[in-house]
Amino acid sequence: VTVAPETLVESAFHKPVLAAAVAAWAAGTARAVDATVGGGGHAALLVAGRERPQLLALDRDAEALNAARARLGSDDITYLHAPFASPQALSAITAFHPDRILLDLGVSSYQIDRMDRGFTFRPGAPLDMRMTGDQGETAADLLNQAEAEDLERWFREFADETPGPARKLAKEIVRRRGNQAFRVSDDLVNAIRAVLGKRSGPADFARLFQAVRIAVNGEMDQLARALPAMRDALVPGGSLAVITYHSGEDRMVKHQFREWARSCICPPKQPVCTCRGRPLGKVVTPRGVKPDAAEVAGNPRARSARLRIFQVPA
Ligand SMILES: C[S@@+](CC[C@H](N)C(=O)[O-])C[C@H]1O[C@@H](n2cnc3c(N)ncnc32)[C@H](O)[C@@H]1O
Numbered sequence: 372v373t374v375a376p377e378t379l380v381e382s383a384f385h386k387p388v389l390a391a392a393v394a395a396w397a398a399g400t401a402r403a404v405d406a407t408v409g410g411g412g413h414a415a416l417l418v419a420g421r422e423r424p425q426l427l428a429l430d431r432d433a434e435a436l437n438a439a440r441a442r443l444g445s446d447d448i449t450y451l452h453a454p455f456a457s458p459q460a461l462s463a464i465t466a467f468h469p470d471r472i473l474l475d476l477g478v479s480s481y482q483i484d485r486m487d488r489g490f491t492f493r494p495g496a497p498l499d500m501r502m503t504g505d506q507g508e509t510a511a512d513l514l515n516q517a518e519a520e521d522l523e524r525w526f527r528e529f530a531d532e533t534p535g536p537a538r539k540l541a542k543e544i545v546r547r548r549g550n551q552a553f554r555v556s557d558d559l560v561n562a563i564r565a566v567l568g569k570r571s572g573p574a575d576f577a578r579l580f581q582a583v584r585i586a587v588n589g590e591m592d593q594l595a596r597a598l599p600a601m602r603d604a605l606v607p608g609g610s611l612a613v614i615t616y617h618s619g620e621d622r623m624v625k626h627q628f629r630e631w632a633r634s635c636i637c638p639p640k641q642p643v644c645t646c647r648g649r650p651l652g653k654v655v656t657p658r659g660v661k662p663d664a665a666e667v668a669g670n671p672r673a674r675s676a677r678l679r680i681f682q683v684p685a
């Protein structure tokens with residue numbers, strides 16, 4: 372299904388989270404990268420400064436890029452359709468010499484609302500969840516083929532499920548697919564209900580569907596590969612801002628930023644320092660920035676958001 376870009380703009384594609392904090396961070400930028408431009412909500416803030424900056428806008432989802440282009444136009448903006456950790460994206464980002472790079476991870480409200488993209492647990496949605504159109508394995512493929520150990524690990528690491536239920540759910544999926552292949556959202560919802568019981572509801576479905584989505588799109592791998600390359604692409608004094616939506620992602624960003632900020636990363640008992648011996652920059656937001664209650668009330672998607680910023684030396 373193709374949706375006219377104008378419709379997307381009018382339908383409030385996606386409310387940008389932590390907009391005030393992102394706008395404050397973006398102030399004064401001359402060359403910014405929005406590596407997850409989505410509907411262009413944050414990008415509109417990035418280009419809103421008095422001196423309109425150059426913007427490089429990426430998304431792995433062609434529909435999102437179309438929506439951003441319809442909203443922001445093409446003056447001073449370069450659009451690139453690629454996963455942000457792909458070699459093509461990372462070399463374009465490096466060649467751009469940015470002073471700001473933004474990552475607003477996960478999916479947009481628009482993607483979740485589109486039944487045919489299969490991110491939703493609403494009844495009858497196909498188990499698809501691929502952000503990059505029709506390339507690669509779908510959620511149904513993974514649920515029908517993955518080893519039980521992998522399913523269990525995804526539920527633990529990407530949905531914060533406790534070990535017992537994570538293992539039971541993985542086993543239940545393997546048992547059910549032996550009778551009938553997973554095809555639509557209801558198949559996964561029913562497996563979750565069978566394991567978590569009557570108390571399970573939309574919050575559990577959202578969490579466990581998210582785990583499958585992260586696996587389908589290799590999202591942790593994308594993040595792990597992108598972070599150091601993006602830091603290296605920044606011009607002196609530049610900064611990298613990352614908004615995460617679950618604890619696994621946030622942990623990765625927090626640990627990575629902390630490690631970069633240390634002057635020595637040699638093993639504790641090593642007598643002489645043989646590592647880089649200097650910090651690579653500083654953590655601007657040691658505790659991360661969370662949305663306030665008013666923002667969460669107006670935008671439930673913001674509930675789990677956390678912004679962390681790292682700045683390289685001037
Ligand atoms: C939370 S939305 C971004 C919303 C955007 N900040 C706004 O205000 O409109 C995340 C976007 O990132 C894209 N995305 C997720 N992972 C990506 C990746 N590895 N490479 C490129 N785009 C990615 C998704 O397709 C989605 O459009």
